[in-house]
Amino acid sequence: MNTLSELENYCYQVAGTVGCMVFCILSRNSIENNRKAVINVGIALQLTNILRDVHEDAMADRYFIPKQLLLKYDIQKQVLLESKPDIQTQSLLQYLARLALSKYAETDVITNQILDRKGKVALELSINVQKDPNKINEK
Template structure:
């Protein structure tokens, strides 16, 4: 009876995590919901951790509160590492993930370092600096998911996981330029803006001119290059995961196309991939011969 109750409780914990991803990221949920149940649950738990970390910084503009929230989360992760985690749906689900898979705690800590970069935000000077930031907030997510999606080869696929995570984060940044500016963050590198003579006043005025488009496209081209490099490693992921990983990449890459089709308006328009297009991409992926 106790064992059945424990199983039911764990299912409820994973349901909590699934609700988090379903509510916050339709694209991720669409890509991964058809994974084998154990793997899908593990993805949901990791997403819930990342969302928890992100919200601890983004839900308030008060730096002192952000820092306090960050310290609290760091303490919780430290307890988890010691096997003394607090009893909550997120941490119970994550403990089950660490029991089932060959997980590494390091990217979880690095994810928190990325959140701290946002608390003490500095506009990146170069594309290389921007990619470094992207590693901490998103490349780490790829590393977290790797032992679940590539159970046999995960030790050898770090480069591909990081490439995908960085590509996705660059896409996020290109989608959210206006929203980020309203939150006093400019992720577009200083040197690219200076090279094209696109000034902060232009951003404030929401000027979508040729200079802005050139800056945007420089970053988009790098993102697309990373998606291509990642795809070269898709055959090394687990057979039951390849379609879902590739689909997540293609759905995110599609966001760039949507922004272009909307005249590069990422300053006051929310760009997203429609459900219809997600289904189209899924059908296209299923038709590819990538050993799926």
């Protein structure tokens, strides 16, 4: 993966499309009016997965961090193999985390349109567990 745009496209293909399908199942509203929000939350979920597994993925020779960002933050791929990230790697991961959080901002747009209580709670819980695993203790 070379660019941030390619990473976002990958995240869309992996999770954004699934989000569109789930939204259509759980909501009676048109996906057309909500597509952007649904896709953004799907991208956020996949970015969260990537951030959570950076070290494990690197150990398996899988790299999802774009070369563009590795260059910008002056990080060599092999640094991702280290169990404790250095300052540059922490900065890069924080940048991607802020990007994910900005996309999670549209969660309420989606969940407020789910009429079935069980479906709504299940969706909110799955998003909150990804976004912040500590939140499940607050519910």
